Amino acid sequence: MCGIVAYVGQKEALPVIIKGLKRLEYRGYDSAGVALLNESGLSIYKKKGKVSELEAHLDTFSSLNSKIGIGHTRWATHGEPNDVNAHPHYSASEKFAMIHNGIIENYEVLKTDLQNKGYVFHSETDSEVFIKFIEDIHRNNDCSLEEAVRLALHKVVGAYAIVIMNIEEPDTLIAARKGSPLVIGVGEDEYFLASDATPIIEYTNKVIYLDDYEIAVIRQNQLQIKTIENVETHPYINQLEMELEAIEKGGYDHFMLKEIYEQPRSIADCMRGRLDASSGRLVVGGLRDYMNKFQNAQRIIITACGTSWHAGLVAEYLFEEFARIPVEVEYASEFRYRNPVLNENDFVIAISQSGETADTLAAIELAKSKGATIFGVCNVVGSSIARATHAGSYTHAGPEIGVASTKAFTAQISVLTLMALKLGYQRGMIAETRYMELLHELETIPGKVERALQLNEQLIKIAEIYKDARNFLYLGRGYNFPVALEGALKLKEISYIHAEGYPAAEMKHGPIALIDEEMPVVFIATKDSSYEKVVSNIQEVKARKGKIIAVVTEGDTTVKNMADHVIEVPSTEEAFVPLISVVPLQLLSYHIAVMRGCNVDQPRNLAKSVTVE
Ligand code: M6R
Numbered sequence: 001m002c003g004i005v006a007y008v009g010q011k012e013a014l015p016v017i018i019k020g021l022k023r024l025e026y027r028g029y030d031s032a033g034v035a036l037l038n039e040s041g042l043s044i045y046k047k048k049g050k051v052s053e054l055e056a057h058l059d060t061f062s063s064l065n066s067k068i069g070i071g072h073t074r075w076a077t078h079g080e081p082n083d084v085n086a087h088p089h090y091s092a093s094e095k096f097a098m099i100h101n102g103i104i105e106n107y108e109v110l111k112t113d114l115q116n117k118g119y120v121f122h123s124e125t126d127s128e129v130f131i132k133f134i135e136d137i138h139r140n141n142d143c144s145l146e147e148a149v150r151l152a153l154h155k156v157v158g159a160y161a162i163v164i165m166n167i168e169e170p171d172t173l174i175a176a177r178k179g180s181p182l183v184i185g186v187g188e189d190e191y192f193l194a195s196d197a198t199p200i201i202e203y204t205n206k207v208i209y210l211d212d213y214e215i216a217v218i219r220q221n222q223l224q225i226k227t228i229e230n231v232e233t234h235p236y237i238n239q240l241e242m243e244l245e246a247i248e249k250g251g252y253d254h255f256m257l258k259e260i261y262e263q264p265r266s267i268a269d270c271m272r273g274r275l276d277a278s279s280g281r282l283v284v285g286g287l288r289d290y291m292n293k294f295q296n297a298q299r300i301i302i303t304a305c306g307t308s309w310h311a312g313l314v315a316e317y318l319f320e321e322f323a324r325i326p327v328e329v330e331y332a333s334e335f336r337y338r339n340p341v342l343n344e345n346d347f348v349i350a351i352s353q354s355g356e357t358a359d360t361l362a363a364i365e366l367a368k369s370k371g372a373t374i375f376g377v378c379n380v381v382g383s384s385i386a387r388a389t390h391a392g393s394y395t396h397a398g399p400e401i402g403v404a405s406t407k408a409f410t411a412q413i414s415v416l417t418l419m420a421l422k423l424g425y426q427r428g429m430i431a432e433t434r435y436m437e438l439l440h441e442l443e444t445i446p447g448k449v450e451r452a453l454q455l456n457e458q459l460i461k462i463a464e465i466y467k468d469a470r471n472f473l474y475l476g477r478g479y480n481f482p483v484a485l486e487g488a489l490k491l492k493e494i495s496y497i498h499a500e501g502y503p504a505a506e507m508k509h510g511p512i513a514l515i516d517e518e519m520p521v522v523f524i525a526t527k528d529s530s531y532e533k534v535v536s537n538i539q540e541v542k543a544r545k546g547k548i549i550a551v552v553t554e555g556d557t558t559v560k561n562m563a564d565h566v567i568e569v570p571s572t573e574e575a576f577v578p579l580i581s582v583v584p585l586q587l588l589s590y591h592i593a594v595m596r597g598c599n600v601d602q603p604r605n606l607a608k609s610v611t612v613e
Contacts, residue, residue, distance in 0.1 A: 001027055001077070001612055002027055002087075002100070002195070002607075003023075003196075004162075004163060005192075005194045006070040007068065007069055008172070008173050008218055008219065008220055009187060009191065009220055012066070012067070013066045018034070020199025021051045024194065024195055024198065025050065025073050026607070027607050027608055028607045029051075029074075030076045030086075031046060031074045031076075032046065032051045032053070032054040032072065032073045032074070032086065033046025033072050033074075034088070036064055036066035037170050045057060045064075048081055048083050067220075070098075070165055070173070071099065072100075072101075077126070078103075078107070078126045078127075085125050089127050089131050094167075095166060096135060096145065096165065098131040101195060103126060103158045104127070107130070107158075110129050114132055119132050119136070133155070134148050134149055137151050137152050145164065145166050145169070145174060146174055150215060153215070159180050159611065160180055161175075161179075161195065162175065162177075163182075172217060172219050173219075174215065174216070174218075175193055175215070176210075177212060179212065179611070182209075183196060183208070183382070184207060184208040184209075184218070185200030185206065186204060187204040190203075191220075191223060198242075200240075201242050202244055206240075207237070207382075208223075210235075240381075253594075254594075254600050258402075259400055259402050260453070263406070263407050264446040264453070265446070266395075266396070266398060267445055270415055272396075274418055277442070280436055282422050284419055286375065286391045286394075287375070287419065298345040299345070300328075300346075301328050301329075301349070302351065303349070303351075303364075303367070304350065304351035304352060304360055305332050305333065305610065306610075307489060308353060309331060310489070311413050312351050313481070313485070314416065315420065317575070318416060321420075323423040323427055324427070324429050330363070332357065332359035332362070340370075342366075342367055343371055344370075348374045350364050350375070350377070351376075351412055352385045353379045353397075353412070354380055355384055355385040355386050356380070356383055356384050356385065358611050358612055359613050361384055361388060364385065364388050364389060365388070368390075374388075374389040375390065375391050376388070377392060377395060377412055377416065378394060379400060379408050379411065380399075381394060393419070397411035401601065404494050404586075406586050409582065417576065421435065441572060441573045442573075448569075449580055449583055455569070459567070459588050466549075467495075468596075469497060470497065470518070471497070472498070473514065474491075474524070475503070475523050475537060476501075477503055479577050480581055481501075483524050483577075484503075484504075487586075489501070490586055490590075491588070491589040491593075494589055494603045495593040496603075497592065497596075504523065504533070504537040507537055507540065507541075508540065512540065515544040516544065517545040520546070520547045521541045521549070523549070525550050525551065525559050526552060526553045526577050527553040535562075538550065538559060539562065548562065548565070549567070549588075551566075551569060552566050553568065554568040555571075556568065569581055
């Protein structure tokens, strides 16, 4: 939520910042702004809307040359999206400018205090309060800006990643973080700062992940990091492995489509080096030191949000089927406030694409405080969740830029499948021959996903028919129940059509009342242990004249005779079906959203990385 970029070095700062903001736009696109410092002083330019609108606004100015600058793309928390609430914000004297990603929870108290001292506020944001609070400390204590920031950070409650420019130190950026991500790119005589590495990768692959409660003072050729207790730290410089093309559209109209099509590769990448069916080798590196805890856990608790929570539901079926350990799947936002019963025998798995989701992070901290072992399944390398957990495995899906999660979902399920099989085998719950069968089948999944992608033309035709529907129902059972939830979420978040996912058998307990000839119902009815039951549910919908779109196993003839449309996917083991059956649902949502003229990569009101609770 909110993307921040900053630069100090020899280059023109503005193009670096604008390009960076475009890469970070997935984090929020309510407004965008930059602050630049040159002979004319410290100037802020900001605009409601996307970075392209800021660019158009900047075209009307001359003399924007500057070797230092900060930029922000906003997902509104305090105050509506408009020019005034856009970042950066000036301090009262306009000597400092600040960008902020996060939420200051005690901003109202600070604001009242400052107002009593005569400070005037122009925006409704907590961030304007934050920078004015820093300036107030700076004035009252007659100290350096760095010291003022340090003192302020002891007083603010909440989450932040901030970068500040100071007219009196025209070559210096001051940055700090707690709870919101901040990456420093280390170049030759230049530094980059950003909410993630995507704006940086083009210039350098050397990065430092700033830790919570650290303050960095950055000059063209000098970087110093201290804790807020004023203790100098010696940061580790990481080498990024990300390639530039991974964060570009590569000829596709949208990132979402590109990411859907990347799934055969991303699933294979996730399994690469971990699975070798011919030798029976299955290694989940992150588990090595915790296998004992995992095997002997009395309970597995999975916590996540959104699509990652759906991947957690699939994992519940996987772990219970293969490892016979009871599993609970928890919305992180509920779990963190529920005073859950937890102890050191619980194994908690936190799933997150971004690795920054505030609720998931808080759930991890809670579980840690109760002594549980926490294992992270994250996509973004070096992310906060990846660093907050005891151990973990990366999904290796590569950067996911489209706000709607697609390849991250299948990569999460892939890692969780590997974990479930490993655990089941180690616990003696899967016989050797069956284990080998499963490993061999798992290796075929990327190829089968490739075949599912060939259904695209058929899905375009179905999308054309239903693009104006006002509601959709998605129904599935067993492993396909979470797929139904995911299909509905994909459709609603990018096309703004109301969609609900349900376990197919629950339909008769309420949703069936919605069914008439206007209602498209998507069944995920692959040949599995609940197939016959789902077929009965299809009959029930047909009897009420609902329109039936069914995802079935290749060669199915029963459903063909009942459904208005059948989408045939390759057959596989029941436990691996979600990896394939979700693909046509992703494509259907994508095409419907495009046909309705929606911005599929940046749906309204959403942000990719939800760093507020
Ligand atoms: O980064 P995370 O996986 O923790 O994010 C969780 C959700 O915000 C995310 O999955 C969201 O539901 C997606 N936009 C769904 O497509």
